[in-house]
Structure formats: structure tokens, C-alpha cells
Amino acid sequence: MPDRSLEMARRVRTAQRKLASAPAAARDRVLRQLAALLEERSEQLLEENRKDLAEARASGLAAPLLSRLALSGSKLETLRQGVAKLARDRDLLGREIRKTELDEGLVLRQVRSPIGVLLIIFESRPDAVVQIGSLALRSGNGVLLKGGAEALRSNRALIGCLRDAIEAEGLDGDAILGVEGREAAQALLAHDELIDLVIPRGSAELVRSLQAATRIPVLGHADGVCHLYLDASADPEVAARLALDGKCDYPSACNAVETLLVHRNFLPHLDRVARALRQAGVELHADEEALPHCPEAVPAVDEDWSKEYGDLVVAVGTVGSLDEAIDHIHRYGSAHTEAIVATDPEAQRRFLGEVDSASVFANASTRFADGFRYRLGAEVGISTGRIHARGPVGVEGLLTTRWLLEGSGQAAGDYGPGKRAFTHRTLPLA
Numbered sequence: 083m084p085d086r087s088l089e090m091a092r093r094v095r096t097a098q099r100k101l102a103s104a105p106a107a108a109r110d111r112v113l114r115q116l117a118a119l120l121e122e123r124s125e126q127l128l129e130e131n132r133k134d135l136a137e138a139r140a141s142g143l144a145a146p147l148l149s150r151l152a153l154s155g156s157k158l159e160t161l162r163q164g165v166a167k168l169a170r171d172r173d174l175l176g177r178e179i180r181k182t183e184l185d186e187g188l189v190l191r192q193v194r195s196p197i198g199v200l201l202i203i204f205e206s207r208p209d210a211v212v213q214i215g216s217l218a219l220r221s222g223n224g225v226l227l228k229g230g231a232e233a234l235r236s237n238r239a240l241i242g243c244l245r246d247a248i249e250a251e252g253l254d255g256d257a258i259l260g261v262e263g264r265e266a267a268q269a270l271l272a273h274d275e276l277i278d279l280v281i282p283r284g285s286a287e288l289v290r291s292l293q294a295a296t297r298i299p300v301l302g303h304a305d306g307v308c309h310l311y312l313d314a315s316a317d318p319e320v321a322a323r324l325a326l327d328g329k330c331d332y333p334s335a336c337n338a339v340e341t342l343l344v345h346r347n348f349l350p351h352l353d354r355v356a357r358a359l360r361q362a363g364v365e366l367h368a369d370e371e372a373l374p375h376c377p378e379a380v381p382a383v384d385e386d387w388s389k390e391y392g393d394l395v396v397a398v399g400t401v402g403s404l405d406e407a408i409d410h411i412h413r414y415g416s417a418h419t420e421a422i423v424a425t426d427p428e429a430q431r432r433f434l435g436e437v438d439s440a441s442v443f444a445n446a447s448t449r450f451a452d453g454f455r456y457r458l459g460a461e462v463g464i465s466t467g468r469i470h471a472r473g474p475v476g477v478e479g480l481l482t483t484r485w486l487l488e489g490s491g492q493a494a495g496d497y498g499p500g501k502r503a504f505t506h507r508t509l510p511l512a
Contacts, residue, residue, distance in 0.1 A: 087269035090226065090259055091276035094199050097254035098224025102196045106173035108251050112219050113169035116247035120162045120212065123243060128153055130235040131208065138232045146334035146392040150206035151233055161212045164453075164460040168220045174481060175222045183507040185497075187490040195484040196222040198278035201261075201270055202462065203228045203292065205284035208236035213453070213460035214281075215244040215258050221480040226270060226277070228261035230284075271296035281475075283463045286390070301475065303440075303466035305390045305416035306336030308448045311407045311433065312355070313424035314347035320445060321351070321423045322358045325396075327447040328421070330362045334392045336464060337419045337441075337451040341387060341397045343407045349375050349400065356398070364394045371400035387414040404429055408436055415439065417466040419451040440466050440473035 101109070120127070131153040138151055180192040200223050204210045211227055218225040229237040237260060245255035261267055270277060274297045282289045282302045289302045310328050312321045328339030344352055352375040356366060366379035367386045373379055376398055386397040387410070401407045411420055421443040422433040430444040441451040451474060453461025458476025465471050471479030496502050 091273045093256040094224040097256035101257045102222035112251045117165040119243040130239040147206045149334045165216045178511045181509040191486045194481045199224045201226045201280045205230045208233045211240040214462045221477045224257045228267040274298045306418045307416040308419045309341045310339045311343040311422045312348045313429045314345040315426035316423040318351040322355045368398040372398045419448045
């Protein structure tokens with residue numbers, strides 16, 4: 083019986099190489115075509131999503147996953163804008179990042195190159211299809227997209243837009259292939275000779291299960307335990323505003339605030355923040371010191387400090403100093419996104435310099451940790467690892483490099499003691 087997963091991976095590899103070697107203008111046109119299709123087919127896309135949502139509600143899908151599953155006109159427009167922005171961006175493929183004359187007539191260039199074939203496995207979020215697919219097109223990568231069964235119709239319709247945009251420009255639509263079924267995805271994890279990188283977008287359980295199941299490198303984050311620290315010098319109005327935005331703007335997002343850390347000297351102002359959160363429907367789990375300042379809060383337990391709620395729930399903890407806040411973040415956080423509210427410049431400086439997370443902010447919402455907001459156009463996900471890309475991963479995070487050497491018949495044996503010497507002269511980039 084033929085290995086269908088092997089055939090799929092080979093098809094994507096072949097199509098990816100054609101995409102990567104196509105002129106930059108062709109990839110530009112594909113992206114513009116994709117942006118146009120998202121607008122032209124918006125009602126069809128929303129209708130397919132409504133069918134998915136109806137089935138998901140009937141099956142009892144959890145509220146955070148339902149939130150991620152839902153598409154809307156505004157979401158589609160944001161996706162369209164991201165694709166249009168990518169189409170306007172400078173194509174990075176083949177761009178020189180280093181150029182060295184090794185000797186007269188012997189020039190070495192280091193140029194940007196695609197990673198190759200990506201396997202993306204994600205839960206619920208059909209918008210990930212467009213974000214990932216458009217970044218793959220811009221960077222010359224091929225993609226195998228495995229979404230959750232709950233978004234089957236939405237994913238098929240969006241993958242259809244991507245493939246149609248590619249084929250409209252005479253390129254091979256197999257650069258983007260949808261994968262359906264858990265067994266098919268599991269089989270693909272065995273093909274490390276054809277798939278270069280796995281990127282999971284979903285729960286910590288999903289990430290860890292993939293890391294254990296494959297020899298292919300896995301890029302992703304296990305949790306989104308993000309902190310908002312209210313310094314002793316915090317402006318109470320700004321603190322309330324950023325706590326509300328960080329928790330309530332999109333509670334199921336991985337960059338939503340899960341823990342509110344409060345300096346002991348800010349406690350007299352905490353009730354203002356807590357009341358604003360309660361009015362927005364947020365459940366507060368507060369430690370012993372914060373509890374009297376948090377109306378209707380329940381006592382926090384140890385598990386709260388490392389929990390990603392993905393819902394309208396937030397833990398509130400008290401610290402006695404900036405050092406204690408940073409230690410708490412490093413102990414319980416997931417190195418995703420952290421923010422400080424402070425008017426003290428030294429507190430801001432230390433927080434930005436000492437907190438070891440992929441994104442660290444001062445007086446700004448954790449919700450800004452996003453590829454579109456970073457002007458990356460979109461993101462394939464957020465990486466909390468320290469190897470390769472970190473934070474929102476856009477086009478540059480999907481590129482590696484190659485070395486190109488152009489000579490005129492030189493041999494390595496021509497160089498050495500008593501022979502020719504290398505000039506090693508840095509040359510201007512093209």
C-alpha cells in the first residue's frame with residue numbers, strides 16, 4: 083500500500099522549490115491575488131465558518147476554542163490587510179546579507195533562503211491558514227496545514243483561496259496542501275527527510291506531544307502565562323486600562339494577561355483595577371494580601387500562578403519589590419510576554435532589561451505581542467524558545483541562509499604557506 087503521507091510531502095517539496103525559484107514579482111502577484119480572493123469570497127468563507135461553529139456548539143466545544151474558531155468580517159479584513167502588506171514588502175529571498183572577496187575573482191555571498199517544507203498543526207483557528215499560508219508564499223516555503231476537525235469546512239475554503247491564488251500565477255498549487263485526520267498528521271511526522279520544521283499552534287499538550295513524536299525540529303511555545311506587573315509607581319488609571327485590555331480584549335489569546343502582579347505599595351489603588359475587571363466579568367483569584375482589595379475575589383491556590391486560563395479569569399499576586407516580581411515571572415511564567423506599568427524610569431529600564439521573555443513591554447498591553455501589530459504582516463506562531471526565532475515569527479523567522487561562491491578556476495590547494503593568500507575583503511551588498 084503506497085504511503086500517502088510520503089507522496090504529499092514530496093509534492094509539497096517539489097512545488098516549494100518552484101515557488102522559491104520564481105521571480106519575486108510572481109510571489110508579489112500571488113499575494114495580491116490572495117488578498118483579492120479573501121474579499122471576493124468573504125461571504126462564502128463566513129458561511130462555511132458558520133457551519134463549523136454550529137456543529138462545534140452542538141458537540142459542546144469549550145468556550146475558548148469556540149472563540150478561536152469564529153471568523154468575522156473584521157477578522158477577514160484584518161487577514162486581507164496583512165496579506166496586502168506582505169505583497170508590498172520587499173522580497174527577501176536571495177537577498178545578500180554578507181559579501182566577501184576571498185581573493186581576486188573569488189567572491190563569496192551569503193544569501194537568504196527558505197527553510198523548505200513546514201508542517202503546521204493547529205487547533206480551532208482557521209485564520210491561521212491565511213496567516214501561515216501568506217507568510218509561506220512570501221518566504222518561498224511549502225506548507226502542509228493540519229487544522230482541527232472542528233474547523234474542517236473553514237480550513238478547506240481558505241486553503242482553496244491560497245491554492246487558487248498560486249495557480250492563477252502559473253505556479254504549482256501543491257506548495258500549500260491541507261492535511262485531514264490525526265493519522266495523516268502522525269504519518270507525516272516520520273518524514274524528517276522531507277519536512278524541515280514543525281510549528282504547532284495550540285495547547286501546551288499539543289506542543290509537548292509533537293516534540294515527543296518526531297525527530298523534526300519543533301518551533302513553538304508550550305504555554306501563554308503572561309504577566310502584568312503594577313509597580314509601586316504605576317498610574318492607577320493606566321493600570322486599570324492595561325489590565326482590562328490585556329485580560330478582556332481576547333481572553334483566549336496566548337498573549338492575554340493571566341497573572342496580575344501588584345507591588346505592595348500599590349495595594350491601596352488595586353480596588354480600582356479589580357472593580358474594572360469585575361465589571362467586565364472577570365473572575366479574580368487573589369492571594370492573602372490582595373484579597374481585601376479585590377471585590378468578590380476567591381482565594382488563590384498554588385496552581386493559579388502557572389495556569390493559562392484562556393478565559394475571563396486572572397490570578398492576582400502581591401510582591402514586595404521589582405526583584406520579587408521578576409523572580410516570580412521567571413519561576414512561574416512561560417517566557418511569552420510580560421509588561422510593567424510604572425512611571426519610574428529606572429523600574430521600566432530594569433524590567434525591560436532583566437525579564438527574560440520573548441516580548442517585554444513597559445506601559446503597553448501584552449496584547450501587542452502579535453505579528454500583525456509588529457508589522458510582520460502576520461505570524462506563523464509565537465516562539466518562546468531560544469534557538470532560531472523568538473517571539474512572533476514572521477517572514478524572517480521562516481528564512482535561513484545559503485553560501486554562494488563564484489570563482490574563476492581556483493583550487494583550495496592554491497592557498498597556504500608560501501602560496502597565495504586570501505584577501506578577505508568585505509564588499510558592498512547589492
